[in-house]
Amino acid sequence: MSAKTAKAEDDVAGLKKEVAKAAAELIENDSVVGLGSGSTANYFIEFLGERVRKEKLGIVGVPTSRASEEAAKRFGIMLCALDECERVDIAVDGADLIDAKLNLLKGYGGAHVREKIVAAAAKRFVVIADYTKRCRAISLPVPVEVLPFGLRLAEKKLAELGGKPALRMKEGRAFVSDNGNFILDADFGEIKSVKKMEEKINSIPGVIDNGLFPFEDFSQLEVYIAGKDGVERLRRR
Amino acid sequence: MSAKTAKAEDDVAGLKKEVAKAAAELIENDSVVGLGSGSTANYFIEFLGERVRKEKLGIVGVPTSRASEEAAKRFGIMLCALDECERVDIAVDGADLIDAKLNLLKGYGGAHVREKIVAAAAKRFVVIADYTKRCRAISLPVPVEVLPFGLRLAEKKLAELGGKPALRMKEGRAFVSDNGNFILDADFGEIKSVKKMEEKINSIPGVIDNGLFPFEDFSQLEVYIAGKDGVERLRRR
Numbered sequence: 131m132s133a134k135t136a137k138a139e140d141d142v143a144g145l146k147k148e149v150a151k152a153a154a155e156l157i158e159n160d161s162v163v164g165l166g167s168g169s170t171a172n173y174f175i176e177f178l179g180e181r182v183r184k185e186k187l188g189i190v191g192v193p194t195s196r197a198s199e200e201a202a203k204r205f206g207i208m209l210c211a212l213d214e215c216e217r218v219d220i221a222v223d224g225a226d227l228i229d230a231k232l233n234l235l236k237g238y239g240g241a242h243v244r245e246k247i248v249a250a251a252a253k254r255f256v257v258i259a260d261y262t263k264r265c266r267a268i269s270l271p272v273p274v275e276v277l278p279f280g281l282r283l284a285e286k287k288l289a290e291l292g293g294k295p296a297l298r299m300k301e302g303r304a305f306v307s308d309n310g311n312f313i314l315d316a317d318f319g320e321i322k323s324v325k326k327m328e329e330k331i332n333s334i335p336g337v338i339d340n341g342l343f344p345f346e347d348f349s350q351l352e353v354y355i356a357g358k359d360g361v362e363r364l365r366r367r
Numbered sequence: 368m369s370a371k372t373a374k375a376e377d378d379v380a381g382l383k384k385e386v387a388k389a390a391a392e393l394i395e396n397d398s399v400v401g402l403g404s405g406s407t408a409n410y411f412i413e414f415l416g417e418r419v420r421k422e423k424l425g426i427v428g429v430p431t432s433r434a435s436e437e438a439a440k441r442f443g444i445m446l447c448a449l450d451e452c453e454r455v456d457i458a459v460d461g462a463d464l465i466d467a468k469l470n471l472l473k474g475y476g477g478a479h480v481r482e483k484i485v486a487a488a489a490k491r492f493v494v495i496a497d498y499t500k501r502c503r504a505i506s507l508p509v510p511v512e513v514l515p516f517g518l519r520l521a522e523k524k525l526a527e528l529g530g531k532p533a534l535r536m537k538e539g540r541a542f543v544s545d546n547g548n549f550i551l552d553a554d555f556g557e558i559k560s561v562k563k564m565e566e567k568i569n570s571i572p573g574v575i576d577n578g579l580f581p582f583e584d585f586s587q588l589e590v591y592i593a594g595k596d597g598v599e600r601l602r603r604r
Contacts, residue, residue: 335483
């Protein structure tokens with residue numbers, strides 16, 4: 131890695147912390163908080179734990195993955211399973227891409243199914259990211275979680291939809307999600323209609339869910355982006 | 368039960384056997400055959416096993432449930448997991464309802480997710496039923512398989528789509544599918560557009576799949592119906 135690249139990565143890590151801290155400041159006493167997964171969400175969990183400790187903030191966290199559950203425990207956040215919560219007041223999570231319409235692409239950490247469930251259950255859904263995640267249109271591969279039983283069929287059907295699916299691997303074996311399923315990363319090039327593609331992929335028998343979060347389905351979405359000039363807040367009107 | 372009702376049930380069982388036998392006659396040597404679940408599919412497995420035994424028919428079965436796997440073993444049919452098959456030549460399965468357009472409703476046995484995967488993978492999809500399964504439009508509750516993590520959200524979203532979801536129970540506990548998930552039976556009354564409803568339900572985060580089989584997705588479908596005048600074969604042109 132060149133000195134310049136290392137400097138840029140340090141800058142991005144700094145921006146992730148900045149936006150995570152801004153989101154942690156949003157959390158009110160007595161809230162039920164969805165805890166996202168990934169590096170930026172982890173900073174959020176850390177800052178939130180700090181507030182719990184220092185300010186005796188009374189909150190309960192709803193984890194979206196085993197990893198976020200462990201992070202929450204490490205930083206002293208009380209936890210509650212989604213099915214045992216009366217409500218989720220706010221969910222805070224990262225994203226892999228955010229397009230100009232505020233469609234999201236998630237799932238590069240493999241937790242998008244539970245992340246989408248918690249986000250959809252939350253009254254307020256705050257996505258936090260650094261500026262490198264913004265894009266004009268979504269054109270990276272879409273993570274698709276699929277029952278092992280339906281793997282071959284899903285590969286075939288994703289190809290029929292114009293995608294190039296690749297089975298996600300980890301340490302020489304198929305990656306297994308927290309739900310016990312496989313993930314196909316399906317490259318569609320640039321996606322014209324995120325909502326339609328999301329529905330088409332989810333209609334493939336054996337597919338659990340995919341990493342596309344259409345803006346139409348998340349009217350409560352707020353996006354916080356950290357860049358050179360501080361944290362910018364984006365909403366659809 | 369009145370003598371008349373008992374007689375009617377006997378008649379229906381006879382029709383199930385008749386149509387199952389007709390489907391078993393369709394199977395050619397060297398076929399890979401999807402084996403459906405439920406009472407009519409069980410008769411099919413029995414008749415197919417008879418042909419394997421008597422005619423030394425060389426076939427391999429792909430089960431859609433633990434129940435159909437056990438039935439196939441009992442009747443001497445060699446088995447292959449879906450992911451290990453090069454192809455599925457023909458899938459034979461029952462249905463809970465068949466409407467005038469040949470949309471299907473399945474899943475009253477709780478196996479619709481794997482049944483849909485095998486049907487979609489098959490070159491030929493033969494549905495066998497007695498005439499009591501035909502209807503003008505689908506208006507019985509739709510079985511929806513959902514991750515335990517997403518149960519509450521799915522209940523809420525199904526209600527937003529106009530459905531009345533009820534958690535399927537068995538022996539005083541929540542019914543658990545072969546995939547380890549729960550089933551919500553969602554009553555929508557009469558469903559106007561099966562394809563649209565199928566996609567909307569599948570777009571709920573945490574939903575695996577539902578029991579609606581839109582005719583548009585199964586162009587290879589043939590429906591065999593047994594009635595008073597023998598077995599009728601239906602296809603969309």
